[in-house]
Structures are given as structure tokens and as C-alpha cells.
Amino acid sequence: MKQSRFAWIVPAIYILFLLTPIYWLVAMSFKTNVEITTRFTLLPETFNFDNYIKVFTDQKWRDVFANSIIYVGLNTIISVAVALPAAYAFSRYKFFGDKHLFFWLLTNRMAPAAVFTLPFFQLYSAFGLFDTHIAVALAHCLFNVPLAVWILEGFMSGVPREIDETAYIDGHSFPSFFVKIFMPLIASGIGVAAFFCFMFSWVEYLIADSLARSTVMPITTRLQALSQASGTDWGVLAAAGTLTLIPGAIVIWFVRNYIAKGFALGRV
Amino acid sequence: MKPVNQRAWFLVAPVLLLVAFTAIIPLMTVVNYSVQYVGMNTQFHWVGDLWFREVLASEKFWNALWRNLVFSGIILMIQIPLGVLIALNMPRKGWGVPVCLVVMALPLLIPWYVVGMIWQMFGRVDIGLFGVMLRDFGYNYENDPIDAWFTLVLMDTWHWTSLVALLAYAGLVSIPDAYYQAARIDGASRWQVFRHIQLPKMARVLTIAVLLRFMDSFMIFTEPFAVIAGGDPVFLSTELKQTVELGQKAAMSLIYFLIILLMSWVFYTVMTRDDGEPRQRGGAS
Numbered sequence: 001m002k003q004s005r006f007a008w009i010v011p012a013i014y015i016l017f018l019l020t021p022i023y024w025l026v027a028m029s030f031k032t033n034v035e036i037t038t039r040f041t042l043l044p045e046t047f048n049f050d051n052y053i054k055v056f057t058d059q060k061w062r063d064v065f066a067n068s069i070i071y072v073g074l075n076t077i078i079s080v081a082v083a084l085p086a087a088y089a090f091s092r093y094k095f096f097g098d099k100h101l102f103f104w105l106l107t108n109r110m111a112p113a114a115v116f117t118l119p120f121f122q123l124y125s126a127f128g129l130f131d132t133h134i135a136v137a138l139a140h141c142l143f144n145v146p147l148a149v150w151i152l153e154g155f156m157s158g159v160p161r162e163i164d165e166t167a168y169i170d171g172h173s174f175p176s177f178f179v180k181i182f183m184p185l186i187a188s189g190i191g192v193a194a195f196f197c198f199m200f201s202w203v204e205y206l207i208a209d210s211l212a213r214s215t216v217m218p219i220t221t222r223l224q225a226l227s228q229a230s231g232t233d234w235g236v237l238a239a240a241g242t243l244t245l246i247p248g249a250i251v252i253w254f255v256r257n258y259i260a261k262g263f264a265l266g267r268v
Numbered sequence: 269m270k271p272v273n274q275r276a277w278f279l280v281a282p283v284l285l286l287v288a289f290t291a292i293i294p295l296m297t298v299v300n301y302s303v304q305y306v307g308m309n310t311q312f313h314w315v316g317d318l319w320f321r322e323v324l325a326s327e328k329f330w331n332a333l334w335r336n337l338v339f340s341g342i343i344l345m346i347q348i349p350l351g352v353l354i355a356l357n358m359p360r361k362g363w364g365v366p367v368c369l370v371v372m373a374l375p376l377l378i379p380w381y382v383v384g385m386i387w388q389m390f391g392r393v394d395i396g397l398f399g400v401m402l403r404d405f406g407y408n409y410e411n412d413p414i415d416a417w418f419t420l421v422l423m424d425t426w427h428w429t430s431l432v433a434l435l436a437y438a439g440l441v442s443i444p445d446a447y448y449q450a451a452r453i454d455g456a457s458r459w460q461v462f463r464h465i466q467l468p469k470m471a472r473v474l475t476i477a478v479l480l481r482f483m484d485s486f487m488i489f490t491e492p493f494a495v496i497a498g499g500d501p502v503f504l505s506t507e508l509k510q511t512v513e514l515g516q517k518a519a520m521s522l523i524y525f526l527i528i529l530l531m532s533w534v535f536y537t538v539m540t541r542d543d544g545e546p547r548q549r550g551g552a553s
Contacts, residue, residue, distance in 0.1 A: 003357065008364070010357035014433075015371050018426065021390040022374070024397045028389060036395050082282040089279035094272045101280065106539075107532045108291045112487040114505035115521040118301070118514075119294035142290040145283055205381040205490040220381035227385055228497055234395060241382050248377025256369040259376075260438035263431055264476045267539055 022245070028238035036234045051239035060222070061240060067133065067212065068202070068219045069247075074137035076197040079144040080152075080190060087152035088178070092161065105146035109265075113206040116142065120211060135211045136218070140204060144197040147265065151196060154266020155189025189266075192258045195251055202247065219244060295525075301518035319519035329520065332507040339420070339503065340485040346425055347481055348474065351432025356466070358437055372430040384494020387423040391495070413500045420492055420501070424485060432477045439470035472538075479535045483528065 028036060029051050030044040039045075055061045089095070090102060120139055121130065129135040163185070167177040183190065208218045219240070227237055255262070302320070305313040323329050358368050375383070393399040393408050406412075409419040443465065451461050489505035502510075504524055511517040 003360075007357040008359065011354055011359070011364075011368050011372075014354050014429075015368070018371060018375060018430070020397070021386050021426065024390050025386050028395075040400055042397075078286075082286055085279035086283040089276035092270060092273075093276035094270045095274050095276040095280075098276075101284075102540075103533070103536045105283070105287065106536055107529055108287060110483050110528050110532045110535070111291070112489075112505055112524060112528060114487070114489055114508045115298065115525050116291075116294050117509075118517055118521065119297035122297060123294055138286075138290055141286055145287055145290075149283060199377055203377065203379045205379065220379050223385060224381055224494070227388065227494070234389065237385065238389065241385055244379050244382050245374070245377075249374060252370050252373050252377060253366075256366055256373065259369065259373050260434040260473070263480065264435060264438075264473065265539065267476070 025238050026242050028234060029242045031235055031238075033233060033235050051235040052243075054236050055239050055243065064217050064219045064222045065243070067216045068208075071133045071136040071140070071208070071212070071216070071218070072198055072201040074133060075140045075144055075201045076194050078137060079141055079148045079197040080194050082141075083145055083148035083152055083193065084183075084190070085178075087149045087156055088182070090149065090153045091156035092164065102149075105149055106265075109143045109146040109150075111142070113204070117206055117210040120207065124211060131212055131215055133212075133216050136208050136216070137201075139207050139211055140201045142207075143204075144200055147200065148193040148197055150265035150267075151193045151262055152186070152189055152266070154261070155186045155192070159185050188258070192255055192262050195255045195258075196262045198251065199248065298518045298521050298525075301514050302522055304515060306514045315515065319513075319515040320523070322516060323519045323523060328502075328507060329504075329523075332502055332504045335501050336486055336488075336504045339488070339501075340482050342421055343424055343428075343485045344478060344481055346421065347429045347432050348478060350425070351429050351477065352436050352470070352474070354429070354433040355436035355440055356462070358433070360441065369434070372433060374430075375427050376430055378427075380490035381494050383423065383427050384491040387419065387426075387491070388495050391419050409496070410499075416496055416499070417501060419495065423491060423495065424488070427491065428481060428484070432474075432481065435473040435477045436470055439473035440466060443469045475538050479531070479538065483531055483535070486531075487528070 027042075027044055030047045030049070031041070032048065032050070035041060035045055090098060116139075124130045124135045124139070129138075159182070163181070164177065167181050172181065205220045205224075209221045209224070212218055212221070223237060223240060223244075226232065252259075261267075303314065303316060305315045305318075307313060354372075359365055378386070388396075390396045390398045391409055393403045393410075399407065399409075407415050409415040447465050447469075448461070451465060456464070487505060488503060489509070492501070492503060493506065508517065508520055508524065511520060
């Protein structure tokens with residue numbers, strides 16, 4: 001379909017709308033607090049990196065960044081590892097209760113986090129896991145495991161079943177077939193599933209905040225504590241906020257063609 | 269047809285165990301709380317459906333539910349047409365494609381709390397670009413509930429319209445050129461092409477977009493919390509967070525969860541409607 005010559009104006013305006021608040025955050029991170037609170041300047045008067053230096057030299061900021069990265073990484077590994085065999089089962093076989101199980105997984109992806117924060121505290125305390133990285137990583141499996149299963153199932157169903165059968169005839173056992181032949185075939189699917197697990201664990205706030213309160217505090221909890229206190233240090237908050245955009249901006253390039261597929265749980 | 273194989277259960281077992289730990293046990297705990305009164309020294313007393321009746325009779329609950337539905341309604345009415353409009357006008361080839369995809373996806377990867385923080389910094393009348401520009405028109409989201417609503421809707425549009433646009437775009441690029449050629453031969457107008465070729469082909473992805481946007485906006489908590497810190501408007505999840513009484517909180521959680529369960533069922537039916545039919549999967553969408 002030929003688009004009109006001026007079609008580009010619509011996405012251009014939209015992108016401008018998307019970038020304006022982000023620009024303001026980044027601009028703020030280069031300003032001094034005096035400039036932020038007393039003068040209204042579209043461009044920072046001088047580009048000073050003091051706010052970033054403050055963030056990078058403060059052990060507390062470094063810790064909260066590391067905490068977030070650790071539980072997000074753990075969650076991604078756990079989610080994809082357990083989802084791989086399950087997705088294979090759903091894509092290749094019929095078994096008792098498969099449809100119900102698949103639906104039940106989805107309900108967990110859709111469950112509001114606010115419902116689970118109440119019992120999570122008791123549950124993880126009972127196992128002595130409260131305020132640990134692994135607690136947040138496990139709790140985020142609530143929505144990331146179903147997501148990974150659905151996405152991987154979508155990709156696996158695109159691989160013809162004849163490949164499995166040929167491999168078994170050639171004398172491959174299931175584990176050797178799965179690791180040596182099947183996983184390379186769905187490598188892009190594994191990448192996309194890992195990306196989405198990473199992403200949803202990274203953006204989540206409520207559960208992480210309720211399970212990791214002090215020693216493994218996530219970055220967003222610290223931002224929250226500082227942004228709603230009196231005498232807010234806006235410059236440092238803006239600098240730390242800007243830094244949280246970077247992981248997403250980096251990985252997005254690799255999955256740009258799969259973003260829609262991932263959000264549609266592998267079914268576009 | 270897929271072969272029947274009960275041993276497939278072994279492959280599903282790890283997921284089952286993990287999700288049982290993260291979902292079933294907590295949910296059972298909630299059920300347990302919802303029918304009991306937890307007194308001093310955590311003594312439990314059976315109270316039956318008292319908490320449920322209390323929640324369902326509470327005006328605050330219905331107000332929050334109502335606000336949530338209105339919010340989701342507004343969100344859908346803005347984001348779905350806007351997303352489709354953007355997708356229709358997005359470039360199909362050349363350098364514009366990756367630029368559009370990457371920049372549009374950017375808001376989707378920002379931690380939700382930071383999204384709220386960005387809009388707080390953007391909208392405040394003392395330090396925000398947006399707030400300062402509108403200050404003279406009497407805009408102040410911290411004092412005026414209407415302005416708060418406006419800010420939250422604008423923020424959510426900023427945060428999530430890209431999702432609709434990207435899904436609709438994925439639907440559009442999957443339309444073979446032959447369809448358009450046939451339409452040209454028939455002398456179809458732009459509107460007819462949209463109405464009879466593009467819209468039907470996007471129907472499935474758009475249904476997914478509507479359901480995803482409805483559910484996520486229905487559960488919204490973090491972003492408004494960051495912007496207005498629990499002030500007006502109070503949504504269901506905020507109400508839930510602010511409820512102190514354990515039993516009441518649990519009962520409200522269950523009612524909330526049942527609503528979501530119902531919607532998940534609709535979602536599932538849509539998602540798996542044409543499973544089993546041959547369809548292009550596995551490649552770039």
C-alpha cells in the first residue's frame with residue numbers, strides 16, 4: 001500500500017511526544033539543584049556531571065543498581081530454564097489437563113501484583129528468604145515463567161515436528177536432541193523470552209519493593225524513598241533515573257523485530 | 269495432530285512446582301485470611317463471609333472499581349485509535365523502520381516507578397517543563413483532581429500507546445502485497461482498503477492489544493503512586509494497598525483476582541482461537 005507523502009509526520013510527532021519527557025529528565029540530570037529549583041531553563045546552563053559523579057561514588061547507589069541487576073539476572077535464568085521443557089511439552093504433546101494448565105499459567109501472568117504482596121511477605125519470611133535476591137527472583141517467576149512458556153511455545157510450534165522424529169530415528173536421546181539440535185533451532189525464541197523476562201522483572205516495582213526492603217534494596221525503592229522525602233535532591237534523582245533507562249535502551253536493538261510478538265505472548 | 273503423551277507431565281513438572289510455590293501457596297494464604305479475623309497475638313477467629321460482605325458494602329471499594337473502569341475505558345478509547353493511526357503511517361522500509369521501532373519501544377522498558385518519576389518531574393508546576401508551560405492556565409495536578417486525571421491519562425498514553433502501535437504494525441506488515449494490488453485493480457478508496465483489508469487483518473492483534481491494555485490499566489498501581497503518592501484518584505490497587513485490616517485486604521484481593529480471572533478467560537479464548545490451524549509462526553513478525 002502506498003502511503004501518502006506526508007505519512008511520516010504522524011510517527012514524527014509521536015516520537016517527539018515520547019522524547020520530550022525523557023529529554024527533560026536527562027536535561028535535569030546535568031543541572032545543579034539551584035538551577036532546577038530557582039530558574040527555568042530549557043537547556044542546562046552548563047553541562048556538569050556532578051550528579052552522575054555523586055551517583056557513581058556513593059556506595060549505596062552502586063549497591064542498589066547491583067541488587068536490581070542481580071535479581072533480574074537470576075530471574076531470567078530461572079524462568080527460561082524451567083520454561084524450556086514445559087514449552088516443548090505444550091508444543092509437541094497432548095496430555096491430561098494440558099489446556100487447563102496453559103490457561104492457569106496465563107492467569108498468573110495477569111494477576112495483579114497488589115494481590116500477592118500480602119502473602120509474599122509471610123511466605124518468604126517462613127522460608128528465611130525475606131530480603132534476599134533469590135526471593136525477588138522467585139517472586140517474579142509468578143508472571144515471567146508463564147510469559148516465557150507462552151513465548152517459547154509460540155516459537156517452538158514454528159519448528160516442524162519431522163525434525164524431532166528424524167533426530168530420534170538417528171539415535172539421539174531426548175536430552176541430546178533437545179540441547180544439540182532443538183535449542184539452536186529456536187535460539188532467537190530463547191533470546192526473545194529471556195529479553196521479556198529481563199524486561200518485566202526490571203520494570204516491576206511493587207513486589208520487588210515489598211520483598212527486598214533493606215540489604216538487597218532495588219534501585220526503584222531507593223528512588224521512591226528519596227523522591228517523596230522533603231528537600232529532594234532532584235539532580236541526583238534525575239541522574240539515577242537516566243541510568244535506569246540504559247539497560248533497556250541497549251537490549252532493545254536486538255529484539256526490535258520481535259517486540260510485538262513478545263507482548264502478544266508469542267502469538268502474532 | 270499432536271500425539272498424546274502423558275510423560276510430557278515430567279517436562280512440565282518444574283514449572284508446576286515453581287508456580288505452585290509462587291502462586292498457589294500465597295493464594296491459599298489469602299483465602300485463609302479472608303475468612304478469619306486476625307486479632308492480637310495473631311489469634312485467628314473464623315468469621316465466614318463477613319469480610320466479603322463488608323467489602324461489597326463498602327462505598328470506597330465500588331468507587332475505586334468504578335474509577336478503574338472509567339480509567340481503562342478512557343485509555344482504550346485514546347490508545348487504540350492512536351496506535352492504529354501511528355502504525356498505518358509508520359515507514360515500511362528504509363532506515364525509518366528500526367528508528368521507529370527502537371524509539372517507540374523505549375518507554376516500555378523504563379522501570380514503572382521511573383515512568384512515574386519522569387512525569388512527576390515533567391508535570392510539577394515548580395520544576396517541570398509541562399507544568400511550567402500550563403501553570404498560567406491554572407494547571408496543578410497536585411491540587412486539582414481533574415488535572416491529576418489528565419496527567420495520569422497522558423502519562424499512560426505516553427507509556428503504553430507504543431504497545432498498540434507495535435502490535436498493529438506487526439499485523440499490517442503481514443498483509444501480502446497481492447491484497448493491495450487486487451484493491452488497486454478494483455479501484456478501492458483508501459478508506460475501503462482500511463475497512464476491508466487492513467482492519468480485518470489487524471483484528472487479531474488488535475484484540476490482543478485491547479485485552480492487554482485493559483488488564484494492565486485495570487491493575488495500574490506504580491505509576492500513579494509515583495506521581496500522586498496515593499492521593500486522588502484512588503484506584504483498586506491503591507485502595508488494596510491502603511487497606512490495613514488483614515481480612516478485609518484478603519477479601520478485596522480475592523474479589524479483585526476473580527475479576528481478573530474472568531478477563532483472563534476471555535483473553536485465553538481469543539489467544540488460542542485459531543491454534544491448530546496452519547499459520548506462520550517462528551519468524552520475524
